[in-house]
Each structure stands twice: as structure tokens, then as C-alpha cells.
Amino acid sequence: MTLPALDPARTAVVTIDMHRGHLDPAVATMPLPAEAAARVTAANAVLVRAARARGVPVVHVVTGYHDVSEIASNPWWAAVAGTDATRANVLNHQLPGSPGLEVMPDLLEQGDVVVTGKKRYDCFAATDLDHVLRSRGVSTLLITGVNTNSCVLATTVAANTRDYAAVVVExxxxxMDRTLHEPALAVLRQAFGWVATLDETVAAL
Incomplete structure (x- = not known):
């Protein structure tokens, strides 16, 4: 489906877990492959610069826990911890004091909003993201981040159910789940929102 023109006054970029815990190979506890991390970070940098130039707010949502019990209380995460799953290190991910809690430096500027303390895949769950967006008159979300098949998928579904127009910038x-990127985009494209390239998105703004 063709991406419609986007009204900068009603649009926001929402980056999901674009933090060092996934994207900085030196400190990441659940890393993307280094090449993928560099590529997705660079693409996000282009998008957020274009958004700011058009007066579009940039909101970064970052996972963070008070302690490991908040992670282990999820039965699935507790079950896969320490196995050969891609989320095997989940009980060590985004804990207090971790450098992984920092948004990648190329993406963060004064004036951006950082929503911290995301606990689950859905960025709206137990955060003030909805308030941040509604208070700014936002009705369209340009969604980016990690992981396509978990946090991006869950947040786009949640945005759709809240009647936001959701655009995933592919x-x-x-x-981290290398074979599931394209299938996740297919699910999103079919039922929950637009999927557009970076060039298409910037042009629509």
C-alpha cells in the first residue's frame, strides 16, 4: 500500500530500543550482528535528522529494569534464559548501571524525548509513551528499532489498536532472529500498518 503524505505536525518518530544494549558490540548484552547494528543505526540517524529538520518530534523508548526479578517474572524469558535461544542472556539485559541503557549517541539530540523503563515488548505497556504522543497531537508514528519480530511487531500492533497510523520504516x-525480519514485516504490512523504505518515508514528510 502506498504511503500517504505525512503531516509533520501530527507525526512522530518512535525508536524502539536503539540502545547500546543491542547495538554497541563492545557492551551489548543481546547484540545484533555488528554489520546489522551499524546499518540500522546509520539508517535511523538519517531518519531522525530528516524528522528534526521538519519539526517532527523524535521519541526514543528504552528498555530498563529495576532488578532481574522484573525480567524473570515473564515465564517465557525465564524459560529461555541460559539456553541456546537468541534471548538466552535476557536476565542480564538492561539492568541498572548498564552502559546498554544509553541511546546510541548518533541518534540522540537535545529536544528528543526519552521514554525509559520499558519492561515488555509493547512500548505502550507500563510507560508514558501514549501520553507523550497524545499531548503533542501526534496521530502518525514512524516506528523504528529492534527487534522487528518482537518489540517492533508488538508496538505496531498496540499502536494500531489505539488508532494511531503506524508506519514501520523497514x-x-x-x-537478532535473522530469519524472521521479513516475515515480521509481512505480518505488519498485511494487517497493522504501512511498511515503507527510508527514502519513501522522508519523501512523504
Whole structure:
């Protein structure tokens, strides 16, 4: 489906877990492959610069826990911890004091909003994201981040159910689960929102 023109006054970029915990190979506890991390970070940098130039707010949502019990209380995460799953290191991910909690430096500027303390895949769950967006008159979300088949998928579904127009910027999302990136985009495109390239998105703004 063709991406419609986007009204900058009603649009926001929402980056999901574009933090060092996924994207900085030196400190990441659940890393993307280094090449993928560099590529998705660079694409996001292009998008957020274009958004700011048009007066579009940039909102970064970052996972963070008070302690490991908040992670282990999820039965699935507790079950896969320490196995050969891609999320095997989940009980060590985004804990207090971790450098992984920092948004990638190329993506963060003064004036951006950082929503911290995301606990689950859905960025709206137990955060003030909805308030941040509604208070700014936002009705269209340009969604980016990690992972395509978990946090990006869950957040786009949640945005759709809240009647936001959701646009997933495909160059600006990626996943640790390498075979599931394209299937996740197919699910999103079919039922929950637009999937557009970075170039298409910037042009629509």
C-alpha cells in the first residue's frame, strides 16, 4: 500500500530500543550482528535528522529494569534464559548501571524525548509513551528499532489498536532472529500498518 503524505505536525518518530544494549558490540548484552547494528543505526540517524529538520518530534523508548526479578517474572524469558535461544542472556539485559541503557549517541539530540523503563515488548505497556504522543497531537508514528519480530511487531500492533497510523520504516528496523525480519514485516504490512523504505518515508514528510 502506498504511503500517504505525512503531516509533520501530527507525526512522530518512535525508536524502539536503539540502545547500546543491542547495538554497541563492545557492551551489548543481546547484540545484533555488528554489520546489522551499524546499518540500522546509520539508517535511523538519517531518519531522525530528516524528522528534526521538519519539526517532527523524535521519541526514543528504552528498555530498563529495576532488578532481574522484573525480567524473570515473564515465564517465557525465564524459560529461555541460559539456553541456546537468541534471548538466552535476557536476565542480564538492561539492568541498572548498564552502559546498554544509553541511546546510541548518533541518534540522540537535545529536544528528543526519552521514554525509559520499558519492561515488555509493547512500548505502550507500563510507560508514558501514549501520553507523550497524545499531548503533542501526534496521530502518525514512524516506528523504528529492534527487534522487528518482537518489540517492533508488538508496538505496531498496540499502536494500531489505539488508532494511531503506524508506519514501520523497514531500513530502520532489524532483529537478532535473522530469519524472521521479513516475515515480521509481512505480518505488519498485511494487517497493522504501512511498511515503507527510508527514502519513501522522508519523501512523504
Amino acid at each position: 531500513d530502520c528496523v532489524d532483529t
